[in-house]
Amino acid sequence: MAKAKTNYTCTECGGIVNKWAGQCPSCGQWNTLVETIMEAAGNRFSGKHQSLAQTAPVLNLSDIEASDVPRFGTGIEEFDRVLGGGLVPGGVVLIGGDPGIGKSTLLLQALSNLTKIKKVLYVSGEESGAQIALRANRLALDTHGLALQAEIQLEKILNTLADHKPEVVVIDSIQTIYSDALSSAPGSVAQVRECAAQLTRVAKTMNITMILVGHVTKEGALAGPRVLEHIVDTVLYFEGDTHSSFRLVRAIKNRFGAVNELGVFAMTERGLKGVSNPSALFLSQHESQVAGSCVMVTQEGTRPLLVEIQALVDSSFAPNAKRLSVGLEQNRLAMLLAVLHRHAGVAAFDQDVFINAVGGVKIAEPAADLAVLLAINSSMRNKPLPRSLVVFGEVGLAGEIRPAPRGQERLKEAAKLGFTIAMIPKANAPKQKIEGLTIIAVDRIDEAMSRIRDIDDAN
Secondary structure (H helix, E strand, C coil), rough: CCCCCEEEEEECCCCCEEECCCCCCCCCCCCCCEEEEEECCCCCCCCCCCCCCCCCCCCCCCCCCCCCCCCCCCCCCCHHHHCCCCCCCEEEEECCCCCCHHHHHHHHHHHHHCCCCCCEHHHHHHHHHHHHHHHHHHCCCCCCCCCEEEEEEEHHHHHHHHHHHHCEEEEHHHHHCCCCCCCCCCCCCHHHHHHHHHHHHHHHHHHHEEEEEECCCCCCCCCCCCCHHHCCCCCEEEEEECCCCCCEEEEEECCCCCCCCCEEEEEECCCCEECCCCHHHHHHHHCCCCCCCEEEEEEEEEEEEEEEEEEEEEEECCCCEEEEECCCCCCHHHHHHHHHHHHHCCCCCCCCEEEEEEHHHCCHHHHHHHHHHHHHHHEEEEEECCCCCHHHHHHHHCCECCCCCCCCHHHHHHHCCCCCCCHHHHHHHHCCCCCCCCEEECEEHHHHHHHHHHHHHHH
């Protein structure tokens, strides 16, 4: 029997080469080429569903009537927030996360709520119907009207969609689905790409809301080629430690809403429950004031969150002092320490510096700079910052403090949670006074350090 011809496909960009190499010639990524079986041109699109391309009329953009996208809620407030307000008819959502983090649980809860207003279908490729029924019983869900199909063959699933005509479909998971048109194994790059494309086409043509569950790699990215993320409308990631009871769902792509929107859940015996006040998760409860702790207001999508930044500065006994950052960018820490030395006269070249964002949240925005430097200075001086102080602001290389977006919303959130002092960039100073909040507006890092020392002397 002749050996099947193979080629190598990049899991990042989908590029195809004839022989394996350590680096993809198309995108330059390393160790991303995986072997796939070459398909004959004649049988690639055999069967009932033959082509992804359909002829569409050419229209003038000005003649197309623009209207708001209709949405419907899932009955889970935090999930709807991440989606941008709810699910969209004809929209395709890709949700990924580590095994056991709660993807199937969340979707089963959402489908149980949707059965009251929509015709739904749960397609399971990983679990049997009995296993899903046991989970539903454990979560005490109402499953009347929730249709279930345990199937992994794409053609059979597409025929079920054509016959059953559901309005909401969950595919759990896309890596288990295979098409007879391809001879490669389920989960291969070719199968994942082809099945996702076929399901997306059907969702658009039949106006079905489709949710695809995707596996993640050991690096934390969605398994399969990056084209999988490009063809869907929304990409959601589950974050959080499986040993913790809290889960974060973040939107990294959303054609119908804001990106970087965050939903916070708590895993309970009855499934995932939304957390109404997530700021409480990211603030440590100290019985007394401690040095090296500073509270900042970060913006996750449209939601302001209060997060505690902790710093520990200790004498270094190694030739090279350590710089460790958890939840914040490591390289930015080294830059901020240089700014602190040059423009505020605080040297840490002989000190080990450790930074941590409480609660496991990851902060990517530069508005955390001022909080990081104040926490470091507090730890070095071994003097705690005022308990009621909240800060935000980006620090530039020249020592200036730059404004952060949505400053008013950040300040209102801080005042709502009982903070009475806010140190912010001068450009973010509100025109109208916020009740219960004293504003300290600064435009340079040395001025910020001086104002903190004045507060300490006054106390």
